[in-house]
Amino acid sequence: MGHFDVAFCADFVRGIVDADDRVALERHIAGCRPCAANLQWLVELAALTAAERQYEPPAELLVRAGAMFAIGKAQGDNGSSPDRSDLVSSKPDVKATGDSPAGM
Amino acid sequence: MIPSSAPYPDAPDDGAADAILVRACLDGDGEAWAAVMGKYKRLIYSIPIKFGAQPDDAAEIFQAVCADLVAELPRLRRHEALKPWLMRVTRHKTLHWKTRSRRESLWTQPDDAPEHLVISDGPGTRLLEEVEREQAVRQAVESLPPRCREMVRLLFYEQPPLPYNEVARRLGLATGSIGFIRGRCLKKLRAQLKAAGF
Numbered sequence: 001m002g003h004f005d006v007a008f009c010a011d012f013v014r015g016i017v018d019a020d021d022r023v024a025l026e027r028h029i030a031g032c033r034p035c036a037a038n039l040q041w042l043v044e045l046a047a048l049t050a051a052e053r054q055y056e057p058p059a060e061l062l063v064r065a066g067a068m069f070a071i072g073k074a075q076g077d078n079g080s081s082p083d084r085s086d087l088v089s090s091k092p093d094v095k096a097t098g099d100s101p102a103g104m
Numbered sequence: 105m106i107p108s109s110a111p112y113p114d115a116p117d118d119g120a121a122d123a124i125l126v127r128a129c130l131d132g133d134g135e136a137w138a139a140v141m142g143k144y145k146r147l148i149y150s151i152p153i154k155f156g157a158q159p160d161d162a163a164e165i166f167q168a169v170c171a172d173l174v175a176e177l178p179r180l181r182r183h184e185a186l187k188p189w190l191m192r193v194t195r196h197k198t199l200h201w202k203t204r205s206r207r208e209s210l211w212t213q214p215d216d217a218p219e220h221l222v223i224s225d226g227p228g229t230r231l232l233e234e235v236e237r238e239q240a241v242r243q244a245v246e247s248l249p250p251r252c253r254e255m256v257r258l259l260f261y262e263q264p265p266l267p268y269n270e271v272a273r274r275l276g277l278a279t280g281s282i283g284f285i286r287g288r289c290l291k292k293l294r295a296q297l298k299a300a301g302f
Contacts, residue, residue: 005287006290006291006294007283007286007287010290014259014260014265015265016265041294041297041302042290044237044302045241045297046260048234048237048238049238049260049261052146052238052261053261053263055149055150055238056145056149057145057146057148057149057162057163057166058163061145061163061166061170062141062145064167064170065137065141065167065170066134066137066138066141068170068171068174069129069134069137072175072177073132073134076178081175081178083175084175087170087171087174087175
């Protein structure tokens with residue numbers, strides 16, 4: 001028997017193949033390393049992308065980040081270093097801490 | 105997302121691309137800053153979320169990381185190491201938040217940290233490996249030609265899975281041509297991921 005193509009494996013991972021095709025692929029990969037490998041990276045891809053939507057920060061955070069950059073640039077243009085206190089509206093516990101860039 | 109026509113499109117994680125972005129940021133280039141944010145916003149925001157932060161706390165941490173980055177840019181010595189720097193600073197702030205949260209809930213709640221957060225050789229090591237792999241996928245997808253990029257997004261980032269006639273409609277393609285194109289795009293994606301160590 002030939003190999004299952006990557007697009008079919010993707011359909012399998014996405015759960016949109018019918019029951020007979022699913023069983024056929026499951027039987028096939030038990031003895032076929034290339035198809036098992038094809039399936040493996042697609043399974044990991046699906047797992048890594050599944051939660052992506054919840055990692056999208058709200059648009060307003062990006063607007064604020066842009067404003068921080070503009071403030072930092074203006075301070076730099078005036079010959080001073082960016083001042084964290086001007087950059088962040090802080091809760092005391094997570095405000096900018098001055099992590100050293102050492103080691104970077 | 106940064107439009108593909110922008111001067112600083114998302115690029116595979118080769119470090120050199122980040123060095124160019126950092127230097128441009130130091131020159132005051134707002135588009136370079138937007139490109140940095142476009143490339144790493146999910147990486148930064150995902151770390152506190154994975155540690156159990158609610159959106160408000162994740163937002164505070166996100167802003168604090170951005171403030172540190174703006175303030176530290178002039179002092180960054182290794183511009184190509186932007187990603188590990190962001191991960192380190194975000195983890196630091198997240199752990200700080202986590203410690204405070206645990207202290208506050210010590211008398212009212214059991215420690216319900218998910219198993220995958222259990223520390224091995226450093227706080228959240230396994231979790232940060234996951235963050236890195238997610239970022240590698242993002243950058244591999246971003247490096248694809250525009251139509252392939254959109255195809256992969258429609259196939260893998262949409263929940264529940266879209267039927268192919270809907271994928272075809274959104275891409276402006278005939279349903280019958282989807283099969284060939286998706287196979288070609290997935291092969292390109294796999295090549296990018298292999299290059300990224302998958």
